[in-house]
Amino acid sequence: MITSYPLNVLTYEYNGTHSYLLEYITKCKAGEIVVGQELIMELDRLLLLFDDPDIKVDFEDAKKRIKFIETKCKHFEAPFAGKPFLLELFQKAFVEAIYIFKIYDDEIGRWVRLIQDVLFLVARKNGKTPLISAICLAEFFCGEMGTRILCSSNDYEQADLMFQAINSMREESRSLEKVTRSNIKGIFFGNPKNPKKVGKFSYKNKGTIKKISAKTGAKEGKNIKVGAVDEVHELKDNSSTMPIRQAVSTQDEPLYIELTTEGVINDGYLDERLREARQVLSGELERPRWLIWLYTQDSEQEVWQNENSWIKSNPGLGVIKKRSFLKKMLEEAKTSKSMRVFVLSKDFNIKQNNASAWLTHEEILNEETLDIEEFRNSFAIGGVDLSKSGDLASARVILMKPGSQKKYTIQKYFIPESKLENLSKEDKDRFANWIRRNLIDVSPGNENDFSRVTAWFVKLVKDYGIRPYKIGYDKWSAIYWAKEMDEYGFDCVKVSQQDWGAMSEPMRLVEADLKSNLINYNNNPIDKWCLENTALDMNSKMEMRPVKVQGKEDKKIDGAVTLIMAYRIYMDNRTEFLSLVGR
Structure with a gap:
């Protein structure tokens, strides 16, 4: 249970401020919200930060971005097209976990965001790409001038999905579209139809949002503040992610996000990242600036035997993702090896060996x-x-x-x-x-x-x-x-x-x-x-x-x-x- 002062578990408050993260942690640990043990381990790590004397808890940045997403961003795909992007509790908790913890940087001489590296693993169709796209757009508008954001993935088509999600949200909002423009190269501040000579939303702001794929050359040398890499399970090694991680290293408060489902590539990049992540969760490695947010099952057996466990890897089940869809997929998986591999890896984040026997x-x-x-x-x-x-x-x-x-x-x-x-x-x-x-x-x-x-x-x-x-x-x-x-x-x-x-x-x-x-x-x-x-x-x-x-x-x-x-x-x-x- 959460008992340490100054937390108030009844109202989910920290020093008089309501915290979505504390609310989520409390409900997860009480069993009101069902999550897997790996996420519980990360929530325990985060809980300790509230009482860490070297950490300052400041909700302002998180509140600003949550408010931006819910008031400025709109969905663009059926069945939610045109509706406000109202975040679920797990999504608000995730945003808070990124932004509320501050640590004093002696080199810079001020308090900066603790979390700089994020690994977000969640089953498909749970809104991971729209969520990260909304966070990127929020950072573009709520962050400092000159914020440069890069969307990346293993191939150009997948990188374009995130970029188009960002651009579609921008286009859905009249107030955002009025101060920005987009073309084949990216999204930029300043709108020729509504020109502003000065200010954050004018041509003076050289911030950009662009896309790039693992197959695109010349990634080194890009000076960016936010890098978001989608579907990292497809990467065989770190050759395409390291240049992006290095590109954000010049910033005072960089943010590097990897979002993915599980995959079937053996000994690929995601396998190595998850090995390190699980070492961190078990206390074998120290990575205080890495947020490890894994929606995973505790076993394959529970997938087949306990329908209530499906929400462990599918936090949007019933709201974003339909339960009937999962049932249909599992029925097909019972009779097809290929479908079984796909469903267990993509819908339940259970790693599948892509080199196991095809047929019995x-x-x-x-x-x-x-x-x-x-x-x-x-x-x-x-x-x-x-x-x-x-x-x-x-x-x-x-x-x-x-x-x-x-x-x-x-x-x-x-x-x-x-x-x-x-x-x-x-x-x-x-x-x-x-x-x-x-x-x-x-x-x-x-x-x-x-x-x-x-x-x-x-x-x-x-x-x-x-x-x-x-x-x-x-x-x-x-x-x-x-x-x-x-x-x-x-x-x-x-x-x-x-x-x-x-x-x-x-x-x-x-x-x-x-x-x-x-x-x-x-x-x-x-x-x-x-x-x-x-x-x-x-x-x-x-x-x-x-x-x-x-x-x-x-x-x-x-x-x-x-x-x-x-x-x-x-x-x-x-x-x-x-x-x-x-x-």
Whole structure:
């Protein structure tokens, strides 16, 4: 309980002033508001500051910014478009936590804001970008003259979301728009339609709000007061954040904010930041100027078993974010690995390993076989992964029967003789067995002879009349092979296995079809092995692509890749292909 003088827990006051932060802390610790243990630990850190003799508690800056947001800022997106930006208690407490604590700076010779660094982790659709955008706009108007603000993210599109949120709030308010202007470069003070020669809101004020992405060069040297980096979970390292943190270091009262959900990038920038943050919360590290505001679950189990716990990672649940939406997402997550990864990381801030197995053994297992004679004189869809590294290569065709959604696949694998020596003892035994069964074609020397891949397709046509309608191949490693195939009359289409957009949709359909037992891969053990070695890599747009399972970097996924690539060609040409199948 909060008992130390001069706090008044009944009225949430500090020295006669109502504090939203104290109100929030009290209600959280009393269980009236449900939050996770990591936020409780941070609230305990903040509580100590009220009685710290080296800290002065001053509500003026926080009150000014809260009042600015609630009276000047308006929402711009449905269903709240045009309505005042009325802050929830958790948002007011967050703003207060940033601004009310002051520490005396001997170098500067005055009291300055204690908090300079903020990590704000909250599940998606809880208003994090609008909130930070509103704080940035408030700082622009309520802060000192010449305040320069930079919005950043991993890509320009995401950085633009925050910038546009700021600009839209500015445009929604007549009083703010009257004294500012915006163009493609940023937001500036001074309005040509209502010119002022002097004062904070005139052209004399050189403050700006601009945007930048991690991919944009020349970030060093920018002298800014506020830096806000959105979706830091997508960053692989600190190469794009350090220049921004250094750029604010020249200011007396800088403010650097990182806002994000959890992600799926292993050992990325956010992982390191969260490791440090949790060390601070546990008392292992001293970071008195870092506000660590984490809305996290205490376990994955409670997500599935206790609906009341969802608010721990979703403080806006019921007001900003709909409970029915979360229920729907969780239902889908029960039957889809990709959806499970996305929902747990994005909606509940539970870190997901993006290199864990994509499919279970049971989902992959299918002991059905096929008789190639049943597909004599049929059309097919092809897929080829020739492997840049020169080891295992894969080729396959997908066949279908009229009136059926089931896919039947015939495959062949290829490997250079020299590569067999580099395999582990376990894999050597596997490959020796597969070669004896004629599942793998071995090329002499150090490289695959891709003409053998061509010969395999030619043999399908000559021996069985199986004609590939189109064949997908990875554009990075098959230029000369594609020319050879073209000479034989095959229509080959480039598909990049590194492209999220190209691989995501077919990967989902392969997953669904495997679970529905709609893929007969002729009980091929190499296909099974490749599928078991395959993990899903997911980005913030919920797009996915195949990668190797973490810890299985020496294993192969070529068979899974060709299946997904063939599905890409099938999906792009479904109508035409099915009409050929039905003939």
